[in-house]
Amino acid sequence: MLGPKHKTMAAATLSGLCVSTLHKQPNSTVPPRSAAIAASCSVRESLKERAFNEKDCCTRRSILTGIGTLTAAGLYPASFAFAEEVPDKYQAFIDARDGYSYYYPSDWRDFDFRGHDSAFKDRILSLQNVRLSFIPTEKKDIHELGEMEEVISNLVKNVYAAPNQTPIIYAMQEKNIDGKNYWTFEYELATPRYSRVAFATISIGNGRQYTLIVGANERRWSRVRDKLKVVADSFKVLDI
Known part of the structure; x- marks a missing residue:
């Protein structure tokens, strides 16, 4: 990947997207910076056939008007059917x-x-952003990477941190959503x-290891x- 690919953006109602709070693991010696929150996750969706009609679109689109049924159109698996709405002041990006x-x-x-x-980034504060990357892997689950x-610790100290940066890990958490395991850490x-x-x-x-970072x-x-x-x-990782 040399850069972000342009996507077709669709909004869809998300249910069953389990959001859990970040907490200190039993073996963690560093307390979390503050109590984490629980958030209900969902995505409003519109578009049945338009979502991928444009094969090589040049820009991402935010389509948040109306309520459609992407699963009925065959664009998403049945498990990716949602009932609740996107939290206020958020939008959903679905690739x-x-x-x-x-x-x-x-x-x-x-x-x-x-x-x-x-x-995506804040319009004024560019350091306030979220980004998503992935690399190919033959592993099927994050547990195959080793102990959490x-x-x-290796990722933060040897991959994320530059030589002039001091890394500090505050908390880490494991959760399971629809049979897939996720590690979240601050x-x-x-x-x-x-x-x-x-x-x-x-x-x-x-066949990919996904990483989302928001800070x-x-x-x-x-x-x-x-x-x-x-x-x-x-x-959330979607089956493709």
Whole structure:
């Protein structure tokens, strides 16, 4: 992946998208920064046949008017049928071709983030953003990567952190949604000049290891943490 592919955006009602709160694992020695929230996840959908009629569309679209039935049109599996609505002030991004979905704040705009499949950011504060990437893998589940604590520690320290950044992991959580396992963790990357805090959610499916990261500047984290937690919890791998 050299950059985000342009997608067709569809809104759909999401039910059965289990959102759980972030909490400290029994073996964790570092307390979470604050109590995490539980958020009901769902996505309003419109479009039966238009969702993928444009084979090579040049821009993503947000289609949030009306209520259709994507599952009836054969665009999504039966398990991806939803009853509840998208949380207020969020929109749903659904990529049925690459097999994933998540929410993002409705006032954010999409942008190209090098090496990522999709990304959205705050219109003013660019460090406040969400991005999604994936890499091919022969593994079927994140448990095949190893122990959660070891895998997450290695990712944050050796993959996410730059040489001049000090990594701090605050909490980590495992959850299961529709038979797929997800790890979500909160971490900070600090430098002498500034710090960034983020949630990351990883999962494996469709022969890919997906990673969603949503974060902000540390100075704003206490104000936007709960808002961004909804995004991290909303990530879901779809069968393709």
